[in-house]
Amino acid sequence: MNSKSLTCCVVFLLYTSVLSSTSPSSPIHINSTTSTLNVTLPHSLSQSLEDLALKTLTNQHHTGSLYRAVLPRNLSGIEVSIVRLTGKSLWNAGARFSNVLIPARSVSVPPARRVAIVYQNLGNWSNHWYTVPGYRLITSVLGFRVLDVSDQDNVKEISLKMKNPVQILFRDLSDEKMLSRVSCVSFKAQHEDKEAAGISRMILPGVCYGSSHGDYSVIEPLEKDKKKKVASWRTWWWLWMVGLVLGFGVSFFILYLLHAYSTKRRLNVIKMEGLKSYNPMSVNVKS
Numbered sequence: 541m542n543s544k545s546l547t548c549c550v551v552f553l554l555y556t557s558v559l560s561s562t563s564p565s566s567p568i569h570i571n572s573t574t575s576t577l578n579v580t581l582p583h584s585l586s587q588s589l590e591d592l593a594l595k596t597l598t599n600q601h602h603t604g605s606l607y608r609a610v611l612p613r614n615l616s617g618i619e620v621s622i623v624r625l626t627g628k629s630l631w632n633a634g635a636r637f638s639n640v641l642i643p644a645r646s647v648s649v650p651p652a653r654r655v656a657i658v659y660q661n662l663g664n665w666s667n668h669w670y671t672v673p674g675y676r677l678i679t680s681v682l683g684f685r686v687l688d689v690s691d692q693d694n695v696k697e698i699s700l701k702m703k704n705p706v707q708i709l710f711r712d713l714s715d716e717k718m719l720s721r722v723s724c725v726s727f728k729a730q731h732e733d734k735e736a737a738g739i740s741r742m743i744l745p746g747v748c749y750g751s752s753h754g755d756y757s758v759i760e761p762l763e764k765d766k767k768k769k770v771a772s773w774r775t776w777w778w779l780w781m782v783g784l785v786l787g788f789g790v791s792f793f794i795l796y797l798l799h800a801y802s803t804k805r806r807l808n809v810i811k812m813e814g815l816k817s818y819n820p821m822s823v824n825v826k827s
């Protein structure tokens with residue numbers, strides 16, 4: 541009886557400890573990390589998309605209207621658009637075009653006379669150029685660049701301020717439940733062919749914040765490995781339990797056999813002694 545309750549206790553403790561060690565199917569607590577990526581077509585792509593967008597702009601002259609750039613066939617699936625604004629209006633009112641919300645006063649001062657904002661959506665090419673080890677992109681990569689186009693022959697990037705970050709909107713992601721699972725990722729060109737990825741927590745569904753030019757997307761950790769790990773834990777746990785039960789069963793059986801054997805032997809001894817005492821010869825001799 542004592543050993544039984546002890547076994548129960550041990551099993552219970554093991555069970556709870558195993559459960560508590562497997563239960564962290566927890567959200568990722570990464571605030572901001574950087575890693576180098578496997579980017580096959582880096583900076584040059586952005587540059588050529590930007591050039592194509594600027595070419596569109598020279599043919600169209602409406603300030604404040606968003607124009608879609610015409611891309612060569614071998615880039616179909618990518619969307620690039622461009623808007624031209626006065627530096628003053630960008631400074632005073634910000635800009636809300638495409639999926640990017642640039643708040644007022646988020647570009648560095650003094651604002652340029654004329655600015656253009658290039659937006660790009662890499663669409664089905666996103667996975668082709670960007671991979672984050674251990675993660676999966678769940679949206680296409682969106683990018684933007686704010687350019688000083690006051691001088692057509694000397695187009696420059698305008699730097700942004702950290703204080704009023706730009707919002708990049710991923711409209712398909714509106715479910716609050718996924719906030720614990722997904723993260724924002726930003727890709728910044730560093731060298732010729734190396735890019736750095738900054739990973740940060742998503743706070744509002746479908747909104748990522750950026751304080752620099754670059755490409756943005758949303759990632760989630762690859763589930764397979766985690767599931768496998770949990771599965772293997774479970775398997776080990778079950779194997780262990782089965783082993784435990786079998787072990788107890790076998791020891792009880794052996795104990796039972798030993799007990800039965802010793803009882804039988806004792807019986808035999810008694811029988812033998814009985815036989816000894818009942819010896820017809822001796823009886824004969826006596827009589």
Ligand SMILES: *[C@@H]1O[C@H](CO)[C@@H](O)[C@H](O)[C@H]1NC(C)=O
Pocket residue numbers: 571741
């Ligand atoms: C992560 O960000 C949260 C708020 O977003 C902050 O409270 C926490 O201190 C940060 N943790 C680290 C390790 O930076």
Ligand SMILES: *[C@@H]1O[C@H](CO)[C@@H](O)[C@H](O)[C@H]1NC(C)=O
Pocket residue numbers: 578580
């Ligand atoms: C980078 O990607 C290419 C193909 O896209 C692949 O062959 C190569 O192994 C990858 N390198 C790393 C370090 O992941």
Ligand SMILES: *[C@@H]1O[C@H](CO)[C@@H](O)[C@H](O)[C@H]1NC(C)=O
Pocket residue numbers: 612614615
């Ligand atoms: C697309 O084609 C142009 C020539 O028409 C070429 O210069 C460019 O490198 C190609 N881009 C890609 C991504 O294949």
Ligand SMILES: *[C@@H]1O[C@H](CO)[C@@H](O)[C@H](O)[C@H]1NC(C)=O
Pocket residue numbers: 616617664665668
């Ligand atoms: C993306 O889709 C377009 C058609 O919409 C196709 O022509 C193109 O090859 C695709 N690109 C990639 C990298 O799959």
